[in-house]
Amino acid sequence: MDPALEFHRSQTRRQFFQGAGLKVGGLAMASLAVDPARASSGVHPALPGFPQFAPRAKRLLYLHMNGAPSQLDLFDHKPGLVEFFDKDLPESVRNGQRITGMTSGQARLPVAPSLFKFKACGQSGMMISELLPDLHPLADEIALIKTVHTDAINHDPACTFVMTGSEVPGKPSLGSWISYGLGSVSEDLPAFVVLTPNFPATGNAQALFTRMWSSGFLPTKHTGVTLRPVGDPVLFVKNPPGVNPGDRRAMLDALNRLNQGNFERFGDPETQTRIAQYEMAFRMQSSVPELADLSGESQATLDLYGKDVSRPGSFTQSALLSRRLLERGVRVVQILHRGWDQHGSLPKNLGAQCQDTQKACAALLVDLKQRGLLEDTLVVWGGEFGRTVYSQGTLTKDNYGRDHHPRNFCMWMAGAGVKGGLTYGETDDFSYNIVRDPVHLNDLNATILHLMGIEHSAFTYKFQGLDQRLTGVQEAHVVRGLLS
Numbered sequence: 001m002d003p004a005l006e007f008h009r010s011q012t013r014r015q016f017f018q019g020a021g022l023k024v025g026g027l028a029m030a031s032l033a034v035d036p037a038r039a040s041s042g043v044h045p046a047l048p049g050f051p052q053f054a055p056r057a058k059r060l061l062y063l064h065m066n067g068a069p070s071q072l073d074l075f076d077h078k079p080g081l082v083e084f085f086d087k088d089l090p091e092s093v094r095n096g097q098r099i100t101g102m103t104s105g106q107a108r109l110p111v112a113p114s115l116f117k118f119k120a121c122g123q124s125g126m127m128i129s130e131l132l133p134d135l136h137p138l139a140d141e142i143a144l145i146k147t148v149h150t151d152a153i154n155h156d157p158a159c160t161f162v163m164t165g166s167e168v169p170g171k172p173s174l175g176s177w178i179s180y181g182l183g184s185v186s187e188d189l190p191a192f193v194v195l196t197p198n199f200p201a202t203g204n205a206q207a208l209f210t211r212m213w214s215s216g217f218l219p220t221k222h223t224g225v226t227l228r229p230v231g232d233p234v235l236f237v238k239n240p241p242g243v244n245p246g247d248r249r250a251m252l253d254a255l256n257r258l259n260q261g262n263f264e265r266f267g268d269p270e271t272q273t274r275i276a277q278y279e280m281a282f283r284m285q286s287s288v289p290e291l292a293d294l295s296g297e298s299q300a301t302l303d304l305y306g307k308d309v310s311r312p313g314s315f316t317q318s319a320l321l322s323r324r325l326l327e328r329g330v331r332v333v334q335i336l337h338r339g340w341d342q343h344g345s346l347p348k349n350l351g352a353q354c355q356d357t358q359k360a361c362a363a364l365l366v367d368l369k370q371r372g373l374l375e376d377t378l379v380v381w382g383g384e385f386g387r388t389v390y391s392q393g394t395l396t397k398d399n400y401g402r403d404h405h406p407r408n409f410c411m412w413m414a415g416a417g418v419k420g421g422l423t424y425g426e427t428d429d430f431s432y433n434i435v436r437d438p439v440h441l442n443d444l445n446a447t448i449l450h451l452m453g454i455e456h457s458a459f460t461y462k463f464q465g466l467d468q469r470l471t472g473v474q475e476a477h478v479v480r481g482l483l484s
Contacts, residue, residue, distance in 0.1 A: 044184035044191040044221075044331075051182060051453025056417030056483075057378035058185075060178060060332045060452065061322055061368075063361060065353075066159060067206045067340030068409070070387040070402050073114045073350055075410040076146055076431045077127040081113035081389070084430075089390045093430050100153055102343065102392060103403045109390035111430070112400035115347050124421030131354040134362035140421035141365055141374075142414040143482050147425030147434045150385050150406045150441050155206045155341065158384035158406065163212040165445055165470045172216035172461075174445060175332035177470045179222040180215075180461070181454055186329030188287035193325050194224040195335045197318040200352040203339020213334065217463040221273040224334065227321070229313030233292050291324055305363045308356075319360035323367050326377060340383055343392050344401035365414055374415045378451050382411030389430045408434050411444070417451045419484040442476035450478045 072078060089109040103109065117130045122139030152158035157167040164171040172180070175192040184191030194213045199205065213224030227233040263271040297320070302309050308316035315337055322333045337357055342349045361381065368374040386409025387402035408427050414420065425437035446456040449470065456476060460467035
């Protein structure tokens with residue numbers, strides 16, 4: 001059954017003329033409203049009138065640390081906790097708030113101060129852990145948000161929420177919304193690309209679900225395209241033996257004519273998506289091998305990223321590939337790095353995760369700035385929630401674990417429109433509650449869209465009778481204090 005055909009068959013005569021009239025009028029208005037200077041070109045065009053105002057950022061790089069990094073051990077410095085070592089978390093701090101089933105059965109909730117030293121970095125004096133030494137000299141480039149909070153307390157709904165603005169699967173991801181609104185400058189690469197690098201063997205690997213980069217109810221051409229960490233970045237990117245590019249082009253032209261005829265007959269918009277994606281796949285047969293070839297990078301650049309840059313599937317190589325994608329016109333690049341779920345042996349395992357990623361994250365900021373890209377690229381780093389101040393399992397002087405904590409956690413932003421050297425918000429002495437300037441994840445997404453030239457409350461898509469939006473139905477606000 002063709003759903004588009006069945007829909008048209010079920011319409012009454014009155015419904016047809018009512019809808020047709022509105023659509024023709026809408027097309028006429030849209031054609032008058034288009035600003036040619038703002039429209040993107042190629043196979044991923046922007047919506048008419050987008051961006052809605054002058055953007056500070058033209059592209060987004062999102063570094064997602066899947067599994068929830070511990071804010072207490074990286075950014076939220078609480079030196080006073082030393083005095084509370086192995087003492088029970090005061091009930092006045094917890095205040096009856098929910099905790100997970102993994103620690104609710106513990107006889108005690110013993111406070112575990114961080115084992116790691118912190119340093120005041122940059123002119124701003126931003127406190128950053130010794131686990132992130134390469135970020136220390138870049139403190140004045142980033143805005144550290146200490147008061148991000150979310151609704152979910154377990155990984156799957158929390159990861160779905162941080163990427164789609166909803167715990168309910170089926171909604172479009174942040175990258176898909178931006179692709180839908182702003183399109184891509186590139187003719188040869190998708191508007192939204194996802195990288196999923198390998199991670200240390202000590203990492204507790206949470207699953208990465210495709211819903212985290214899915215287009216949901218938006219047209220499927222806005223789904224993020226994943227580049228594989230090992231082997232050909234895209235399956236079947238090479239022609240099989242005996243098929244040359246001319247044969248492939250002729251076959252694709254014939255297939256496009258058939259699909260166009262099918263679209264003219266039934267009007268299913270997904271047919272147009274199929275045509276566009278076949279065209280993009282053909283272009284990617286040339287663009288992807290060139291993208292993955294790092295031989296043209298200078299030795300200075302390779303040294304900046306570090307020795308792992310030549311290791312296929314490493315986070316470091318993914319970081320360099322992300323810069324190459326951004327400079328080739330890809331609108332949104334996401335790197336999703338797993339293994340940050342430290343319920344036990346946190347000092348050892350968190351150290352391994354930081355060692356795997358922190359140098360490359362810092363190199364990205366330096367590399368983008370040297371190339372003049374940071375001024376109009378927005379960089380975001382963070383996980384899906386934070387970790388508890390109390391230990392999960394046995395607490396010793398040199399070892400502890402931390403459970404999930406959605407009440408507050410740290411993220412940082414850098415680049416276009418962001419106030420560098422800023423520490424935003426404050427938590428209590430136990431990094432358990434927010435005491436000043438809370439930032440809900442929907443506020444953060446509203447801020448990201450704002451920097452990209454999009455008013456979040458006016459960026460909607462009709463689905464299931466609702467004007468759906470990334471930031472949901474509850475009120476969300478742009479965090480003006482983060483903006484330069």
